[in-house]
Amino acid sequence: MPNTLVDAPLTAGQRTLLSVIADSWLQIGEWPQWYTFHRDFAERGLDAETLLRSLPRVGTNIHQSTSYGFTTALPSTFAETDTIRLTVAAGLVLPDLREALSTPFLRVLRQMVRRQTNPERKTRQDGTPIPPRMDSTLVTRLAGNTFAKALPDLLDHEPVLPTDRNPFSPEGTWQLEISRHVLQYRDTSTLEAYVDTTCQIVTANVALYDEAPAITPKKQRAKAGGRRVSIETFAPTLQRGLQTTTHWQTPGSTPALSSARAPYLDDDLFTAIKDAAQTTTWKVDKLLALCTELNDSYASGNAYACAALLRAVLDHIPPVFGHKDFKQVAAQHTFTVQRTDKAHAQKLASFKDIADDALHRPISANIPLITMNDIPEPTRLRAVLHELVTVLNKDGTTITI
Template identity: 45%
Template sequence: MNTLFDVTLTEDQRNLLTAIAHPWLTTGEWPLWANVQHQHDLRGKDADVLLNSLPNVGIEGPFAASYGFVFHPRPHVSPRDRVNLTVAASLVLPEVKMATGEPFVKVLRHMIDLYIGRPIAANDVPTVMLRSTELMAEYPYIKPWFIKVVPDLLSHEPAISTGGATLGDGSWEREVTRSVMQYIGVESVEDYIAKTIKIVTANAAEITTTPVEPSEPQTFTPERAPYVDPALLDDLEKAARTSTWKLHKLIALCQELNDNYVARNPYACAALTRAVLDHIPPVFGHKDFKQVAAHHSFAVQRTDKAHAQKLTAFKDIADDALHRPISTAIPGIAMGDLPEPARLNAILQEVARLL
């Protein structure tokens, strides 16, 4: 049943995983897919075919209902995408297990201790934070290289929910949520992977067995990618290291938007999209997004200006999600009412360019 444990990879599949792992283990950066393709083209191999041949558990669809040795942002990977290994790759690549899998479990156990030890308040739910500076002080034997990449690892593990930001000095902080409590008792990399497979398999079964409501005749179609491109989020985090603008809230809003988009929560997505649009105008030198759409000279003027104008028009739907009072009528905001992801991605790309 646990195919990730039972599978025997071909030599070509193992070479593909090694080609992804090597740049990351040496530089902390995942390779561009175009570079992986090129390496395999030179050997007469098709990297895309090999990527699609790798085993997974769960179903193709929502992030939390699928798990394999790799994570990539969309079914058909583009040359500029970065394909990431997951902790599960520790099962087939000893160098990944030693460099990342084993220290990852130590960090996870530390996150569990932080959450268990959180203070209890009668009128508040305290936020528990994992910080790189505190992690380095607590575990001086963990290599600084690994501590630097912890946020990257956490963001590609399907059963751990977390958000946060990279700060201007290169340090980072991530929220520790109740999701880590699923891993109480995990002692090894194998324990962690087995538990994650169990969680993902249960999520996939819940999705595939959920009955369709009579009023919703269309079948459920899982989202194929996060709303905000993960590579674009990486660009914003890199910009945050040198920019005088503080991007903590923007990055957190985008991460929460991605989580709610995958979970198909239309009201939260509408509110978060509106929050992003209200948050970014000062970077463009304007007070509100309507002024941005009307007056900013975009790098790709005609296309991106059209995206901005469409997003301005979305304000009415977002206002409906946020401000419509309860009544005897049933409100109707659905996932299809959200702007196409490409529109917000284009505007955030312009933000990254300006920064």
């Protein structure tokens, strides 16, 4: 495996593969789905999966934050509806994509760094700082409307820039909270520097995952008397692990591990669910317990536990939407942001097949493992649970099904 993607050698077939993926985004603003993608390559006599898996990558497939390449992390097996995406790094080898995606991304990233380091940031009445934010209006001014629509999804798949955003409004606008992880790119001004820094952090995260079992969030919470403990509580311990397992340092950076341990679901979402439940007869205790355990398993890199818990959440919530199972929710519910959040729900509905595989497939001589790359992106479940909050807030009575 290379230690950086800058100047990584590519074959003619690999370049063609990347160009085909990029052309879909450049022409219609959407990444191709696996079904049409591999079919088109098969018609040319080429094996798309073999080419995809042959592309150079940095790190390992433990978790999104421990793997970086010209494409986003690949699942162990492809579903027909899986989306094939390129990362910002692909602009290194595709000039058109560099101009349309990578260069605007760096422009926005520099603005995010400036907002994170602004000494005049506002505070709440209790004196706590208000997290810096970025919205679609500002990004439209910086990089155009097309890029503004694409940015949230792009950030979801860059391994070192976790963000927490509000769902899209019906008009397609959004707002996101800027993570302090952008400070790792304080001195980054070129695409090559961004990719090099990302590859360094990903490599460090691999080493940190090797150190992680002794300091999982669940153990930390036990030491704290059962209360929830944020990543910042034990980041110093993990930072010491970083210093002993790597030999690089990015000026002005924050510990890379926090990105590896970012929660699947954020505390604000937990609070929103609790608050919304106050006005209904629905009891959300089990849902919150499942989500808490999902966060723990995700942070610990336990793929099978994540699959089982995510399946449990999807089985648990349909009655709030007036349906008996989640496939009905994905197919029939009218989402507040119909196109985007419905697509998230449909992806989660298709994930149930992987969860069933994790739970029910019997032992045999040759069965592929499920990895963290098979777990749906956090933004999908966040979108559905935000919609659940919206339904609870609109409807204060129990729906009979």
